[in-house]
Amino acid sequence: MTEFVDVALLALLAVTGLALLKLRNLFAVVILSGIYSLLSAGLFVTMDAPDVAFTESAVGLGVSTVLMLGALALVGHEEKKPTRPRVLPLAVVILTGAILLYGMADVPPFGDPNNPIHQHVTPRYLEEMPEEIEVPNVVSAVLASYRSYDTMGETTVIFAAGVGVLLLLAGRRRRGQDEEEPGE
Amino acid sequence: MMFVVSAVAILLTMGMAIARGLRGPTVYDRALAVNMFGTATVLLIAVLGFLTGRPDFLDLALVYALLSFIGTIAILKFVSYGDLASTREPDPEEDWTW
Numbered sequence: 666m667t668e669f670v671d672v673a674l675l676a677l678l679a680v681t682g683l684a685l686l687k688l689r690n691l692f693a694v695v696i697l698s699g700i701y702s703l704l705s706a707g708l709f710v711t712m713d714a715p716d717v718a719f720t721e722s723a724v725g726l727g728v729s730t731v732l733m734l735g736a737l738a739l740v741g742h743e744e745k746k747p748t749r750p751r752v753l754p755l756a757v758v759i760l761t762g763a764i765l766l767y768g769m770a771d772v773p774p775f776g777d778p779n780n781p782i783h784q785h786v787t788p789r790y791l792e793e794m795p796e797e798i799e800v801p802n803v804v805s806a807v808l809a810s811y812r813s814y815d816t817m818g819e820t821t822v823i824f825a826a827g828v829g830v831l832l833l834l835a836g837r838r839r840r841g842q843d844e845e846e847p848g849e
Numbered sequence: 850m851m852f853v854v855s856a857v858a859i860l861l862t863m864g865m866a867i868a869r870g871l872r873g874p875t876v877y878d879r880a881l882a883v884n885m886f887g888t889a890t891v892l893l894i895a896v897l898g899f900l901t902g903r904p905d906f907l908d909l910a911l912v913y914a915l916l917s918f919i920g921t922i923a924i925l926k927f928v929s930y931g932d933l934a935s936t937r938e939p940d941p942e943e944d945w946t947w
Contacts, residue, residue, distance in 0.1 A: 666853055666900055670893075673860045677867060684871050696870050696879040699920055703890045704863075706913075710894050715909045722916050726887070730920050734927040 671711055678704045689744045695733045702726045712775070852900040859896060863889045880924050887917025 681701045688694050702725025709718035773780040790807055800806040808816050863886060870882035891910045898904040 670856060677863055681867055692876060693873060693879055696883045699883050700867060700870060700886045703886055707890050707893055710906060715906050719909060722913055726920050727916050731923045734923060
């Protein structure tokens, strides 16, 4: 049954992708790319990756829909017809697809317990974790202790990004107020 | 069996929502299509959880419901104001058929 759901979702994904290519109404393109993102999130869920699915829908459906609508407000909602057929982009796309398919040949099979990722450090984490770190949750132990430097770097990056956005927004608001004051 | 039938029905609904989003013709058809597609995804995740015997992803489905709500709000705000940061009142006389 999950295979059937996979096939159906992939078929809908293909239909949506082709429709995105054909459509000239950019508002419909934004809507359909939101649907595309929901479809891929559904596929991630069927592959037991709910965290990836969550990120996909937060970024693809939430943030990028809002950003693209903001862009539409600036550029208008009708795409111009291309004046001549573009061969180079098509060639680049086909070449990239071929390289990706070639790369897929070396990827270990999906869900196989003998895959390298399940053999390298994961068994050691699971065996030694209760003695080394007295944290009941394996994920927390890995994130906060075994990979603590990595986690610290990630939180630093997110913190810096948040501070940057807040500074930009605050600076813009203050400048806006300064411009209004002389008029009043 | 019940879950299989509901999964098939939800997938059919998804297909029809895509068709409506494609054909339009008005902006409201498309907004409704993406909103309904979000709801169908939430239902599909829930049904898949029970179908595979692991309903652990139900809270993920709840978060999806919230996200698709935000998307719909952004689309409708854009449609009525033509701008996401505008503070002007919407004009009920305006016709949005694109």
